[in-house]
Amino acid sequence: MTDNILRFWQSLDSSDPFEPLFSAAPFLMLSTDRDGTVVRASWFFASTLGFSVHELLGRPLVDLLTEDSRKRALTVILPQFYRTGASQNEEFNFVKKDGNVLPVVMSAIAQYNSEGTFLQSLAIMFDNSQGKENAQELQRKHRMDAIGALVGGVAHDFNNLLAVVQGNLDFLKRDPDDPERQEFIDDAVEATKRGSSLIEQLLTFGRRAELSPRPTDLNETMAAAHRLVERLFPSNIEIQTINGDALWTSHVDTALLETAILNILNNARDAMPGGGRITMETRNVQINEEFINRSREDIEPGRYVMISLSDTGHGMDSRLLSKVFEPFFTTKALSDGSGLGLSMVLGFIHQSKGAIRVSSEPAVGTTFKMYFPVEPVDTSPLNTIQVVRQTLDSEKKVLIVEDDASVRSVLARQLKDEKIKVFEADTGDSAFAAMSSGLEPDLLLTDIVMPGSLQGPGLVKKARAMLPDLRVLFISGYPVEITHHSAGISPQDRQLIKPVSQDKLVTAVIELLVQD
Numbered sequence: 090m091t092d093n094i095l096r097f098w099q100s101l102d103s104s105d106p107f108e109p110l111f112s113a114a115p116f117l118m119l120s121t122d123r124d125g126t127v128v129r130a131s132w133f134f135a136s137t138l139g140f141s142v143h144e145l146l147g148r149p150l151v152d153l154l155t156e157d158s159r160k161r162a163l164t165v166i167l168p169q170f171y172r173t174g175a176s177q178n179e180e181f182n183f184v185k186k187d188g189n190v191l192p193v194v195m196s197a198i199a200q201y202n203s204e205g206t207f208l209q210s211l212a213i214m215f216d217n218s219q220g221k222e223n224a225q226e227l228q229r230k231h232r233m234d235a236i237g238a239l240v241g242g243v244a245h246d247f248n249n250l251l252a253v254v255q256g257n258l259d260f261l262k263r264d265p266d267d268p269e270r271q272e273f274i275d276d277a278v279e280a281t282k283r284g285s286s287l288i289e290q291l292l293t294f295g296r297r298a299e300l301s302p303r304p305t306d307l308n309e310t311m312a313a314a315h316r317l318v319e320r321l322f323p324s325n326i327e328i329q330t331i332n333g334d335a336l337w338t339s340h341v342d343t344a345l346l347e348t349a350i351l352n353i354l355n356n357a358r359d360a361m362p363g364g365g366r367i368t369m370e371t372r373n374v375q376i377n378e379e380f381i382n383r384s385r386e387d388i389e390p391g392r393y394v395m396i397s398l399s400d401t402g403h404g405m406d407s408r409l410l411s412k413v414f415e416p417f418f419t420t421k422a423l424s425d426g427s428g429l430g431l432s433m434v435l436g437f438i439h440q441s442k443g444a445i446r447v448s449s450e451p452a453v454g455t456t457f458k459m460y461f462p463v464e465p466v467d468t469s470p471l472n473t474i475q476v477v478r479q480t481l482d483s484e485k486k487v488l489i490v491e492d493d494a495s496v497r498s499v500l501a502r503q504l505k506d507e508k509i510k511v512f513e514a515d516t517g518d519s520a521f522a523a524m525s526s527g528l529e530p531d532l533l534l535t536d537i538v539m540p541g542s543l544q545g546p547g548l549v550k551k552a553r554a555m556l557p558d559l560r561v562l563f564i565s566g567y568p569v570e571i572t573h574h575s576a577g578i579s580p581q582d583r584q585l586i587k588p589v590s591q592d593k594l595v596t597a598v599i600e601l602l603v604q605d
Contacts, residue, residue: 117193117214123207125150125167134214139186155182155190164378170210174199180217192217253280281588302340302441307371307394307461308332310343314350315369318358325364333371337463339394341441346461349434353398353457356431360402360455370397376444376460388444392463399456405449413447434459485602488512488530490520490548491564492539496587500534500564503591504598517543521551532560532601549582560601564589 111118111131120129130145138145138153151159158181170176176197183191197212257273257280267273315330322328357367374395381388405413414435438445442462449455487504491497492515501511512528514520518541524530533552537545549561561582583597 117216119150119210119212119214121150121210121212123171123209127153128209137185137216138183138191153183155184158182160378161382165382170197170199171207174201181214192221194220253277301344302342305339305341305343305346306336307339307396308336310346310350311369311371311396314347314354317351318354318367322354322358322367323364326358326361327364327366329366329368331368331370333373333394335373336371337373337392337394339461339463341443341461342437345437349437349459350396350398352431352434357398357400357402357455360400360404365401365454368397368399370399371395372397374460388442388460389462393443393460394463396459396461397456398459399454401454404451404453404455406451410447410449484510485532486510486512486528486530487532487534487598487602488514488520488523488528490514490517490533490535490539490545492516492536500594503594506591507595507599509598516541517545517548521548524552524555529556530559532562532598534562534564534598537563537565560604562597562601564594 111120111129114131115133116131117134117137118129118131119127119134122128127145127148127150130142132142135142135145145153151162154162162181166176166179176195179195181193181195183193185191193214194217195212195214197210199210200208202208254277257277260267260273261270264270311330311332315328319328354367354369372395374393375391376388376393377390381390414431435445438459438461444460446458446460447455487509489497489500489504489511491500491513494515497513497515501513504511512523512530514523516539517535520533520535521543533549535545535548539545543551545563549559553559563582563584564587565584583601585594585597
């Protein structure tokens, strides 16, 4: 359309063939000089933004854009436009005079004189408001569909786990001396572990997992994965590993990274029932603004280590590829997978401030590329739990504040097993009353949301007014609670997510008690 308009007006005998378009036609049109300054604007464009034409002249084009559009224009679109002399169907968001946003789709061409010198740009835009609304509505529908699948999948898996726990406890209740009681106990414990694992996957998917990042050589991680899958995968699958030279050190949760790698590799194995090849590669990469804008990734530019996992399996078409990270979406039988694996991978990588890209072609194969940022980290050695146990003062006191009596009882027993002196309270109010009456705990282990007037962070704030050096460990059933109740929380405070194993609880408590 732009070329047709240009040819039409250039064919007219006029020193200014575009004047009728800019002054009278109901088109969103704009012209800028080589510096990106607005030298011309159609009355329709100016009035749509709420300005007069005079108010727009002389202003830098980028000053009329939203921050995200301005950033993309300066780093990607404008440099490309000045190299090629044209730009087609680029999306921008202009800011109206009243502060509202006008989304447009813009196409532009450059005008040159007979010597090839740039004179000005000519851009025609189309209001994309309705298109944006339709896209947002479709996104909302997809989000609700995903939530429905998530709830259904969680309910299915948890009902199965609860059936195991309840059934075995019923056996024990009916006959505590049944000779198979140990088997009942083992089955129930195993079901609770699987339930905890499911919760961890959900939190990772939702980017709410409690990560334990540490300096990691990804070449070593890939070597370990190679050894494992080489033993477990069929002999008709060839495993090839290509290690990057002088690989930068990443700061990641190694356990979750290994789980993510195995999730992808297991899918690769299943995609090659007749055999094939898996290629695992690491490489240092520098991510710039152009990559971020092109891939629409919400990451910072800088140094990253890339892990590439490729297979020669049956691959995926565009429809399957668009659903690959959806929770509980799976092409496998229900008994062969929950459909949470790749959702967990996506959540873990985003929470690690990284990115993941996937490409696939039917009958050719699939490639996953994961990018992990390189960060400066403190590599000083930490005391092991065995060492800190030896230095623990047996007179240290811990006050547990938890409104659920069963949970409070379990926490107290776990700490008493370590000879830690434990006091208990069922609300923040009763805990503060005990401290006001003279109890001086060395550590406060508290839930975040409880009945009564004092929630966990509020209790901590009042308790620290009496005991400034009080150590605090929050324990919560849902990690986002701490972001909604942040007043009174200090950087040195720790947080654990329920359910928590005895080793993890005791380690956190002891490390807090012996820290300087």
